[in-house]
Structures are given as C-alpha cells and as structure tokens.
Amino acid sequence: MKTTSDFLKMKQNREKIVMVTAYDYPAAKYAEEAEVDMILVGDSLGMVVLGYDSTVQVTVEDMIHHAKAVRRGAKDTFLVVDMPFGSYHGDPNEALKTAVRMMQETGADALKLEGAGEVLYVIKKLVQAGIPVVAHLGLTPQSVGVLGGYKVQGKTAEQAKNLIEDALRCQEAGAMALVLECIPHQLTEIVSNKLVIPTIGIGAGPEADGQVLVFHDLLRYGNHHIPKFAKEFANVGEHIQKGIEGYTKSVKDGSFPAPEHCFNMKDEELFSIYGGK
Numbered sequence: 001m002k003t004t005s006d007f008l009k010m011k012q013n014r015e016k017i018v019m020v021t022a023y024d025y026p027a028a029k030y031a032e033e034a035e036v037d038m039i040l041v042g043d044s045l046g047m048v049v050l051g052y053d054s055t056v057q058v059t060v061e062d063m064i065h066h067a068k069a070v071r072r073g074a075k076d077t078f079l080v081v082d083m084p085f086g087s088y089h090g091d092p093n094e095a096l097k098t099a100v101r102m103m104q105e106t107g108a109d110a111l112k113l114e115g116a117g118e119v120l121y122v123i124k125k126l127v128q129a130g131i132p133v134v135a136h137l138g139l140t141p142q143s144v145g146v147l148g149g150y151k152v153q154g155k156t157a158e159q160a161k162n163l164i165e166d167a168l169r170c171q172e173a174g175a176m177a178l179v180l181e182c183i184p185h186q187l188t189e190i191v192s193n194k195l196v197i198p199t200i201g202i203g204a205g206p207e208a209d210g211q212v213l214v215f216h217d218l219l220r221y222g223n224h225h226i227p228k229f230a231k232e233f234a235n236v237g238e239h240i241q242k243g244i245e246g247y248t249k250s251v252k253d254g255s256f257p258a259p260e261h262c263f264n265m266k267d268e269e270l271f272s273i274y275g276g277k
C-alpha cells in the first residue's frame with residue numbers, strides 16, 4: 001500500500017494521484033482492482049446512498065459503518081475517511097477522541113476535515129496524535145448553508161488570496177494533502193505550485209496533482225443531481241434499470257424461473273411422498 005511519503009514523491013515526479021469515493025464493499029473491491037491510489041469514504045454518501053439532500057445529516061456512526069465495509073473490500077489501498085458535519089468543531093479534545101475512534105474502528109489511513117480557521121488547530125492536534133489529515137478547501141459542502149449553495153468558490157482576487165493563505169496554513173498545520181473543490185482552474189495551478197503537499201481536485205481543473213470523483217457520479221449510478229464537472233465514464237444506472245425491468249417482466253410472464261434455475265428431486269423420492277399412504 002502507498003503511504004503519505006509516496007504521495008509527496010508522486011507530486012515531485014508529476015505522477016497524477018487518482019482518488020475515488022466508495023461507500024461499500026463491492027465498490028471498494030472495484031476501486032482496488034482498478035488500482036486507484038486512494039479511496040475516500042466521503043460524507044457525500046449521505047446524498048448518493050442514503051438519500052439526504054445534503055451532507056449535514058451524516059453522522060459519525062454512518063461514516064464508521066460504511067468505512068468498515070470499504071476497508072474490508074480494499075485492504076491494500078490508502079483509505080481516507082471524511083469526518084462528518086459537527087464532529088470536529090467545538091471542543092478540540094472531543095474532536096481528537098472522535099478522530100481516534102474513527103481511525104481505530106475503521107482501519108482508515110487518514111481522515112479528511114473541511115475548512116481552515118478554527119479547524120487548523122484541530123488538524124494540528126490530530127497530526128500530533130499521529131493521525132494523517134487531508135484538508136479540504138474551496139466548496140466545502142458541510143458549510144452549504146453558510147456558502148448559500150453549491151457554488152464555485154475563489155472567483156474574485158480577494159477570495160482567491162484568502163484560499164491561497166488557507167492552503168498554506170493547512171500545509172503548515174501538517175496536512176498530508178489538500179482537496180480543492182469547485183474553484184477556477186487557474187487558482188488550482190497557483191495553489192498546487194505553492195504547496196509541497198499534493199492537491200487533489202474535484203471541479204478544480206487539470207492543474208491539481210490528483211483528481212477525485214464521486215463513484216456514483218462517474219458511473220452514473222443513481223438519480224441524484226450530478227455536478228457539471230463529473231464526466232460520465234460509464235452508465236451503470238442504465239444497465240441496472242434495464243436489468244430490473246427485465247426481471248419484472250419475466251416473473252410476470254412466467255418465463256423466470258426456467259428449468260436451469262430450479263432444483264430437482266429424484267422421481268423415486270417424489271413417488272415415496274405419496275407411496276406411504
């Protein structure tokens with residue numbers, strides 16, 4: 001399995017880092033088989049697998065439950081788990097306790113936290129406790145209420161300067177990598193050039209040191225809203241729909257189950273059922 005220092009080397013060698021989200025055992029298996037560099041158990045699971053309309057409802061228990069399944073499916077891939085909304089603000093000692101629990105119960109290799117500001121202190125605290133931390137700036141979905149929707153961030157010079165400063169502070173706090181979400185690609189280039197740690201972009205252009213996409217978005221799995229940056233690499237939703245419709249039709253018209261789907265009893269056994277009478 002790759003380690004944090006491998007990701008630094010990949011950046012130095014200009015080798016792109018590939019990250020994909022996964023929320024369950026089969027998805028993790030597929031991701032590991034495809035040789036992605038990192039798997040993220042994102043709190044986006046609230047939206048794509050639990051049917052919530054934001055990531056705000058997702059709990060620490062939800063994250064642990066899904067992360068354990070992902071770890072079982074991908075034992076040899078670097079695993080990052082999102083700390084969910086509300087689990088790392090407030091008392092920093094509580095945040096550390098929760099982080100330790102998430103690491104121990106899931107077998108994660110790192111945790112991801114959104115934002116800078118007060119969160120910088122928590123990043124430092126976790127890193128000092130030996131927990132690798134991935135930072136996350138730009139569109140930070142856990143603050144959707146404050147940001148006023150899922151909008152591109154850092155479009156003005158002032159916002160961009162703030163983001164660059166925050167990125168440097170995350171690195172200084174000890175973050176091993178930085179996710180940049182929904183920002184202009186030119187800003188991604190500036191930040192990536194300024195940082196030693198790798199940037200991993202989502203809706204942030206090709207200049208990031210790596211890319212991350214949501215599993216269900218890139219495969220068109222589910223009927224949730226798909227952001228414009230999520231290219232379609234396959235359409236499994238179409239296959240799933242056709243498959244279930246085919247099953248429904250076959251049961252209704254009696255063509256399923258066919259003989260090859262049935263178990264048989266020997267004739268002599270069958271006759272004996274009545275033979276005893």
Ligand SMILES: Nc1nc(=O)c2c([nH]1)NC[C@@H]1CN(c3ccc(C(=O)N[C@@H](CCC(=O)O)C(=O)O)cc3)CN21
Pocket residue numbers: 043044047048055139141150151152182202214216217224225226227228229
């Ligand atoms: N399925 C899914 N994919 C994601 O990438 C994702 C989630 N869920 N949930 C958590 C966050 C929220 N994300 C989102 C969600 C929507 C947009 C979106 O619709 N953006 C608009 C652009 C808005 C603008 O113009 O400022 C778009 O049209 O894509 C972006 C990021 C990214 N993350």
Ligand SMILES: CC(C)C(=O)C(=O)O
Pocket residue numbers: 021040041042043044045082179181202212214
């Ligand atoms: C979009 C990625 C970066 C994420 O945080 C998630 O999937 O929750």
Ligand SMILES: [Mg+2]
Pocket residue numbers: 042043044055082141
């Ligand atoms: Mg997330």
